Amino acid sequence: MEMYRSHVMVCRGTGCTSSNSEQIVKNFEELLKQHGLENEVVVERTGCFGLCALGPIVIIYPEASFYSLVKPEDVEEIVNEHLIKGRVVKRLLYAETIENDTIKSIDDVDFYKKQVRIALRNCGVINPENIDEYIAFDGYKALEKVLTGMKPTEVIDTIKKSGLRGRGGGGFPTGTKWEFAAKSQADQKYVLCNADEGDPGAFMDRSVLEGDPHAVIEAMTIAAYAIGSSQGYVYVRAEYPIAVKRLAIAISQAREYGLLGQNIMGTDFNFDLEIRLGAGAFVCGEETALIASIEGERGMPRPRPPFPAVKGLFGKPTILNNVETYANIPQIINNGAEWFAAMGTEKSKGTKVFALGGKINNTGLVEVPMGTTMREVIFEIGGGIPNGKKFKAAQTGGPSGGCIPMEHIDVPIDYDNLIALGSMMGSGGLIVMDEDNCMVDIARFFLDFTVDESCGKCTPCREGTKRMLDILEKIVEGKGQEGDIEKLETLANTIKNSALCGLGQTAPNPVLSTLKYFRDEYEAHIYDKKCPAGVCQGLAKYTIIEDKCKGCGICAKQCPVTAISGKPKTPYIIEHEKCAKCGVCLEKCPFGAIIKA
Amino acid sequence: MTEMEFKEKLSKLESIINEHKNQQGALMPVLNETQELFGYLPEEAQKRISEELDISMAEIYGVATFYSRFTLKPRGKHTIGVCLGTACYVKNAQEIIDRIKKEIKISAGETTDDGLFTLEATRCIGCCGLAPVMTVGEDVYGKIVPEDVTDIIKKYQG
Known part of the structure; x- marks a missing residue:
């Protein structure tokens, strides 16, 4: 690999890309060329840094300067000041990294301080379209360890001992699943990856695929070795074009390097991967429905047993794990089961990635040890609720989960505690609601x-x-x-x-x-026909404030059901029985004399 | 699409089918690529797929109508999507879509008479940090308020 004095990392995750980070990359490249710096400074397109609320984000190493809300026109200043003169552009730095005029490390700011990044380890750190960068960060080391020094049963034992549970929702022990499939006898077995992330408000799987696709490929290859499979499929949403593209690039690079295909790493082990696109059906997140979809059928689930580990894809033994689950595997193999099991709570080990969204300041992706409380995630890492509003509930688990109120906000987050509260972990979407939500x-x-x-x-x-x-x-x-x-x-x-x-x-x-x-x-x-949060249109009550009404009559003219009456220059009145609650009057009143309660 | 273009696409379909013909579970990749090629799944294309893959028309119809990405009717030139995922919903995405409906006078799932716009209420598109979000084709507009809608739509009407 080439050596450079500075690395400019530009986030090309979905959030930042939507705010034009590709233009930022282009501006950097062009200006660096103009100044003849293209051999000294390299611009990398990386995966998600997590702090989506402040995107587009640019980090420049070795200083690790964290620039936030960068606009394409800011690039010139960064190049001239930072990259040429060596002066950090304070105006564009993430405000939290500046304290008493000195610049703090990103790891010391509230958003990152409590995070432990395992599944997201490489997101924002490497260029996901370059396999050499993944390898430089210990990539494919776990696969080598497994293929050259471990028996399949030892791999399964390690995963079992680590206590890893499925990150897609249910929380089934991953090692046990693999063991079932390993014990099934068949001429062909399949390894599947569920990347059909359908929970609204969850985008960690997409970020892993976009930011670190090789981790998933490596883990699936390890799984294939453990259960005795030679073919795998990644089932990914067609709505994730960037993830699909990067995964396809990663697969072809891995083939080129002999890390997929025949005789992997010179051993007699063979395994290859294919991408299958989903077509927008939430139920395909269910394993038997996903299998039906890969088979070319309607994505409908079927009763279990037989479990996929016995009779799955095309009737053969199959394991299916979610993207985030796989992203943990190489780390567990490299660092050992004990290392992983030392994190988390008694029955939920390791970390969990959460997608913070809704009424919260630091929207984005965070990874914390299991057992962290909701309060820490929302108020410390997430920076609390915007506009001085009051927290009402946190929704976890998407359409399968539930809402957790203030009184339970200090419960440590793990699989079992969330179920006890009537919610579930789900894939890790965490939507915060404030007093304005009904x-x-x-x-x-x-x-x-x-x-x-x-x-x-x-x-x-x-x-x-x-x-x-x-x-x-x-x-x-x-x-x-x-x-x-x-x-x-x-x-x-x-x-x-x-x-x-x-x-x-x-x-x-x-x-x-x-x-x-x-x-x-x-x-x-x-009973009271009231919506306390004032959201439900059907329960809204529109009233004209007498003092403010100038009697212009605009509201009466606009009302589609003639529920408003009055004489010009005297206050008008709304007949509540007639009112269709459309809100046109409130919208049209030039004096702000109409209120909704 | 002129008749010429349609015929050209049908011959492209031929190569899509051939590429996947010998795969297990070929129907999904073929339908996905056909949808991409035509912008919908024309009956003529379904017939070809049925013959070549030896799958009945009824079964293809079943699959095509099961998945929301597949459509049986042509779509407008621009597809407007309003994300109604949870993060966008709690940030008033409903008002955004209501405003668009008023603006272009169609409901979600419909196409304007001039064939310019198709409106869709979409599932979470994963940029929850930008909520609420609307998309027009590949362009993403984040952190919008209902008042922004008019100007955004105007850009595509010219």
Whole structure:
């Protein structure tokens, strides 16, 4: 590899790319060339740095200067000042890295201080499109260790001892899954990677694929060796074009280097990988549905047993793990099971990546040891709630999870604690809600999602979730009746107990958890016909403030249901019985005399 | 698409099918690439796929209608997507999509009469840090408010 005096790392993750970071790269390259510095300074396109709220982000090494919210036109100043004259451009530095006029290391700022990056180890550090960089950071070392010095059973033992559990949602012990498949006898076995990240608000798998695709390839090859497979598939969402492209590049580079294909590293072990694109079906995150989709069928789950470890893809023994799970594997092999098991809680080992989103200052990706509390993640790492608003709930586990209120914010996060709270780990989306969010509306939002994504195979999910949504829609429209809450509870429990797959079994969770912690909001909607957060249109009440109304009559002219009346130059009045709650009057009033309550 | 272009694409489809013909589970990759090629799955293309892969039309229809990425009707020149993932939803994405509906006078899933826009309420596109987000084709607009919608749409009307 070439040696350079400075490395300019520009984030090309999805968030920063959406804010034009490619133009920043181009400006750097052009200006460096103009100054004849292209052999001294190198510009690298990296994966996600995690702090998406402040993107586009540029980090310059060896100083590790962390520039945030960089615009393409700022590049000239950075080149002239920092790269030519050696003066850091303080104006563009991430404000948290400046303290009393001195510059702190990124590792000392709140956002990064408590993080332990294992799955995200290389994200933002290497150029994901260059296999040499991955190798320089100990890449494929674990594969070499496994192929030249470990028996398949030893690999499985190591993973079992590490305590690694599936990061895609369920939390099944990874080593045990591999052991089942290893024990199944067959002429062909398959290793699959679930990169069909469907949970809204979760984007860690995408970031790993975009920032460190070789880690997934290496781990899948190790898994193949452990269970005795020669063919693998990565099932990735077609909606992730950058991830697909980088993974394809990584696979072809690995083949070129003899790290995939026949006789890997000169041994008699063979393994190859193919990418299969999903086509937008949330249910394909369920393992048997994903398998059906790779087979070219509709992505519908089937009952288990037989488990995929016995009869999976094309009827052969198959293991399926999620991207983040795989990203941990090479580290566990390199550093040992004990190293990994030393992190986390009794039953949840290692770290977990969370995607912070919603009403939180530092939106982005964070990786923390299991057992970190929600409070630490939201208020210390995440920087709390914007605009001085009050925290109301944190939603984990996407459409399968639930909302955790303030009173449980000090519970250490692990698989079992979240389930005990009525939520679940899921893939790690963590959406923060403040006082302006209506919890009934959020429950309706998730049910709307599940109804849309239900594959329709089993009745409890197909019909049951639809009926639940009907009731919730009634409630948010202000037509809720006594008994609705009880009906929701009965339906929810029936669906939980009788649906065929994980999608249906967990679909009622958003309703059950909001009922558990925010029952008063449901009651306010049903009995008082009020939405405490003021979100639900159907319950809104528009009123004209007499003192402010100039009597211009614009509102009355605009009202589509003639619910507003009055005489010019005297205050107008809204008839609440007639009002359709469309909000046009409020929008059109030139004097701000109409309020929504 | 003129008849010429359509025929050209049909011959391209031929090579897509040949490339995947001997793969196990070939239908999904073939449909994905066909969707990419035509912008939808024309009946004529489905017929060819059915014959070449020896899969019944009924089965192809079943798969094509199961996955949201596949469409049976041509789409507009620009697809407007409004992310309704959770992070965007809690930041008022609903108001954004309502504003767009008003602006171009169609509902989600529809195409304007002039064939210029198709509107879609999309699943999470993974840039939650920029919520709320709307996309037009490949362009992403983040941290927007309903008032921004008019100007964004204007850019594509010229």
